[in-house]
Amino acid sequence: MNEVDSSPFSIIAEHGAARRGTLRTMHGAVETPVFMPIATAGALKTLLPSEVANLGASIILGNTYHLLLRPGEEELKKFGGVRPFMHWDGPLLTDSGGYQVFSLSKLNKTDDDGVTFQSHIDGSMHRLTAERSMEIQDAIGSSIRMQFDDVAAGNSSRDRYTEAMERSLRWAVRSKKRFDELVTDPTNRPLLFGIVQGGTHHDLRMRSLQGLVDIGFDGYAIGGLSVGESREDTFRIVRSLVKEMPANRPRYFMGGGMPEEIVAYVSFGVDMFDCVLPTRNARHGSLFVWKGDPKEAVREAFARAMDGAADFRIAEALYEKIQITNERFTADESPIDSWNDAETSKTFSRAYLRHLFKTGETLGLRLATLQNLGFYLRMMQELRLITANPL
């Protein structure tokens, strides 16, 4: 399937199914494949926006659900959106809020029109529909917005996957309509992405994709994965689905994943990623540490992915995962990771970082977050170099 209308996305080079591209947004261009660090409710877990940019982030992700609850739609409007509020100058993508309503809210009830849910913070009741999601994302002022969708839990029945997929298609139409009404300046237009649903069923995924392409979006996302299904199923679905996605539009895998998954998905032709793993693992003292020179590690991992290697074989080439609170780091004077681009990873020792975690010093969170985001962002940089040049 291909579209002919003008696209905000240009492919610069191809390497097998993998692509090196540029995505133009109203707030600047994004070089792909790209990883988007998560700024949940307008903050990047212990870090200043400038620090995340210095590590190589060109775009970040904000969560509509969190931002709707705090600071709230009216405040966001007052500040001209979350980008000026948090002092992030670059592009920002927002999810639709649907997934977090499903995973975080105390109570939620989905009907054909939308979702009613209770805030996990203060118990207040809220309602999200396709139209409201578009309005809130507009108040957030994001550069890339996601359609409102219905996410079926992992290992749902085929009936439930079908229902969620078809409902998501109807909501896609309504999202697009409200988005077009809100965007009054065509020369300064955010982007809107559709989300392919259908669980682990290729035929449902294909129906979803066809429906979305008929509506027409600036980009297409793969939703409803990384929610409990097996990694084998995820690989299978992503690989077969990506082949059918419009080649001239950005492809975004939502909410995943481990470094080895990202390398594999890039080799399948996915362009955009977001994931809580680098920041969440950092919070627990779990670090991704380079096996050696990142250039060689990522080239080796990518070569294995191109050969269809199992995920653990890809991981093996990339990183060692270390639990910094382990006894064995007590006297380890070596740097956290001398290959990491974060200056702090080269400066401070593993023993010191362990000490910070053991004493509950929040500086430890900072150093661990810089390490893990530094790892992911450097991996993406190397993937961009590989996809632009033959191995």
Next chain:
Amino acid sequence: MNEVDSSPFSIIAEHGAARRGTLRTMHGAVETPVFMPIATAGALKTLLPSEVANLGASIILGNTYHLLLRPGEEELKKFGGVRPFMHWDGPLLTDSGGYQVFSLSKLNKTDDDGVTFQSHIDGSMHRLTAERSMEIQDAIGSSIRMQFDDVAAGNSSRDRYTEAMERSLRWAVRSKKRFDELVTDPTNRPLLFGIVQGGTHHDLRMRSLQGLVDIGFDGYAIGGLSVGESREDTFRIVRSLVKEMPANRPRYFMGGGMPEEIVAYVSFGVDMFDCVLPTRNARHGSLFVWKGDPKEAVREAFARAMDGAADFRIAEALYEKIQITNERFTADESPIDSWNDAETSKTFSRAYLRHLFKTGETLGLRLATLQNLGFYLRMMQELRLITANPL
């Protein structure tokens, strides 16, 4: 009282009783009056050492009690002390551990030889004596070390104050003896300070001071205040005591205090300060914000202190204390404090900082700590300018 032997301290200028000095340590010179941010167990609450240095800190304080428990004496020796461990290149002062044994440990029992206490972390039993305190401070590798002392609680009986003061004098002798044994290289010698005790009784304080001067220390500290006595009592004791302290030695007020107290103590002739207030208040969202141009604010506050103004009148000239979590900052787009030297205080809005606290984002702690330390350190810089030049 004056001493004639060589002093690591030079007075550059005097302004009434206040002094502008330079204190030479084995790890670099410190310009006084000076405030020492607290790096409890080898970390400066959310901040990198370089960030604290950039705000104008020239010396920091480490707590012997905390460092003894974690990472422990053996680890500290392995790393060559806490300065290389935490990557702080400048001078570091350590307390003796006595005060925190008294205030933090689960159980503690003082006898004439020392203190036995139970760790507040894991319940393990430890013993501190004058000799052990010197050995641990040596393992920490601090530039300035404090004698081991016995601290009476605020509002103790005269008998208890007398006992603690006399015991501290005996421990001063033992501290000096063990210190001299440990310092084998006279060309690379740390400094040792004695601590004046005696509660709120001028005569006890004088006996303590005379005893310490007879032993001979590199500097003299005022201990056992800011522990529950009235501020009027503290002012009275500090004012009368400082007059009698050796003029050619640094004078250090331990553990205090509010900005207005520091301004007053500087006007009395105190040179060195440490306090948890800027970092502790930051943790609770309580901020010291300049009333206007710091140069004028500190000059006005200092002039009031020289006139013997009450502390609240000094405070009034200096700062507004704001609780950033208050409702009234919800839509406050003004910077946290445009006069603060921390770049983040000029960049981020009060509404955003409030939002970070409300959402529990640790970035909020960072911004608040930078604000409060920035306030204290700039105040000291202005006090150094004032004491070097007539008002």
